[in-house]
Amino acid sequence: MQKPSDETLIAFLDGELDANARSEVESWLEADAELRDYVAALAASAEALRAAFEPALHEPVPERLLAAARGTSEASAEIVDFKTAQKGHAPRPLMQRPWARFAMAAGVAGLLIGGGVGYFATTGYDEGTRAAAVASANAANWLDSIAGYHKMLISAGGKDQALVDVPPDPNDPNRKVVQKLPSDFKLPNLKPWGLDFQGARYLVVGGQPATQLFYTTDNKKLGPLTVVIGATSQPDVAPTFDRRGDLNMLYWRHHGHAYALVGTADIGYLWNISNDIEYQLDAI
Amino acid sequence: MHVGSDEPGRRVEARLALQEVRAALAQIPAEQRMALLLVTVDGMSYKQAAEVADVPVGTIMSRLARARVALQAKLEESKLELGVRTRRSRNDAEAE
Numbered sequence: 608m609q610k611p612s613d614e615t616l617i618a619f620l621d622g623e624l625d626a627n628a629r630s631e632v633e634s635w636l637e638a639d640a641e642l643r644d645y646v647a648a649l650a651a652s653a654e655a656l657r658a659a660f661e662p663a664l665h666e667p668v669p670e671r672l673l674a675a676a677r678g679t680s681e682a683s684a685e686i687v688d689f690k691t692a693q694k695g696h697a698p699r700p701l702m703q704r705p706w707a708r709f710a711m712a713a714g715v716a717g718l719l720i721g722g723g724v725g726y727f728a729t730t731g732y733d734e735g736t737r738a739a740a741v742a743s744a745n746a747a748n749w750l751d752s753i754a755g756y757h758k759m760l761i762s763a764g765g766k767d768q769a770l771v772d773v774p775p776d777p778n779d780p781n782r783k784v785v786q787k788l789p790s791d792f793k794l795p796n797l798k799p800w801g802l803d804f805q806g807a808r809y810l811v812v813g814g815q816p817a818t819q820l821f822y823t824t825d826n827k828k829l830g831p832l833t834v835v836i837g838a839t840s841q842p843d844v845a846p847t848f849d850r851r852g853d854l855n856m857l858y859w860r861h862h863g864h865a866y867a868l869v870g871t872a873d874i875g876y877l878w879n880i881s882n883d884i885e886y887q888l889d890a891i
Numbered sequence: 892m893h894v895g896s897d898e899p900g901r902r903v904e905a906r907l908a909l910q911e912v913r914a915a916l917a918q919i920p921a922e923q924r925m926a927l928l929l930v931t932v933d934g935m936s937y938k939q940a941a942e943v944a945d946v947p948v949g950t951i952m953s954r955l956a957r958a959r960v961a962l963q964a965k966l967e968e969s970k971l972e973l974g975v976r977t978r979r980s981r982n983d984a985e986a987e
Contacts (some may be wrong), residue, residue, distance in 0.1 A: 614956040623937050652963035653931050659912040799921040801945050826945050879928045
């Protein structure tokens with residue numbers, strides 16, 4: 608019996624092996640202390656990764672309360688519970704995954720942070736919160752505007768180059784005047800997600816300049832997708848989900864910039880794409 | 892649920908962990924990072940991740956394996972560096 612490869616060991620930790628393969632790996636682990644330590648270290652690093660994301664997934668943020676309050680007064684706004692929205696690909700329960708047991712055995716349980724708190728608190732806000740919700744109407748308008756622009760691009764067919772200020776190809780012979788993105792603007796590369804950049808549009812939303820980036824893909828589960836990056840004077844806020852009609856939205860603010868993702872993609876996908884954009888733009 | 896006075900400490904710890912993990916993730920190629928986020932953070936099965944990434948399950952497996960091994964190595968490196976820095980600052984403090 609050949610020593611299990613990294614792929615097999617990781618598939619074992621992720622609970623992706625069939626019964627035979629699993630029992631082979633278990634035999635190896637029983638007999639080989641070094642391999643056991645190696646697998647425990649792999650489990651620990653995966654747990655560290657998950658733990659690092661836990662606060663963002665579970666931390667109750669006041670903005671979410673405000674958004675929840677908005678949902679009661681605006682028919683178009685709907686707050687979606689992240690875990691419920693994700694049910695299409697619900698994560699497996701923690702202890703069903705072998706890595707969870709290994710992580711515990713490796714003594715990394717101390718890295719587990721928070722947990723068990725609902726993603727959105729949709730009840731229990733008082734009159735004060737409602738008043739604050741009215742004050743946050745600007746944020747709601749910002750999202751309304753973005754959703755509107757996204758719809759407009761979709762109804763134009765997505766590839767209508769007249770609608771974008773900056774074409775994907777700066778040497779496009781069909782364009783007499785070609786604008787470019789500012790030299791210091793970092794365009795998120797969403798190619799690994801199969802999303803192709805189709806152009807950018809300069810906007811003013813909520814009285815502040817913003818750039819709308821439009822991406823399309825053949826994968827109907829993911830696209831088309833709009834990414835908006837704008838200026839804001841409002842305080843930082845963690846990624847927050849919202850909805851406008853059939854559009855899912857995810858927005859966050861970081862160091863004077865507001866970010867939003869808009870599309871019909873499942874909220875779980877938007878969450879993953881936002882993670883990637885956060886790394887690329889250092890906007891976490 | 893336990894809500895105690897160690898909450899701020901846990902938040903700081905979480906932020907440090909996030910920074911460390913972020914630094915490690917930034918060094919991993921985009922395709923591998925995507926597989927890692929989908930499966931390890933989001934909890935998708937390999938099949939679901941393969942559908943999202945529009946690649947065969949085998950590709951997800953190999954990308955994930957490379958990403959996990961690289962992540963583990965990078966976190967190990969940063970842990971060692973942190974240990975050295977902590978020892979240095981402790982020695983500096985003792986020398987003063």
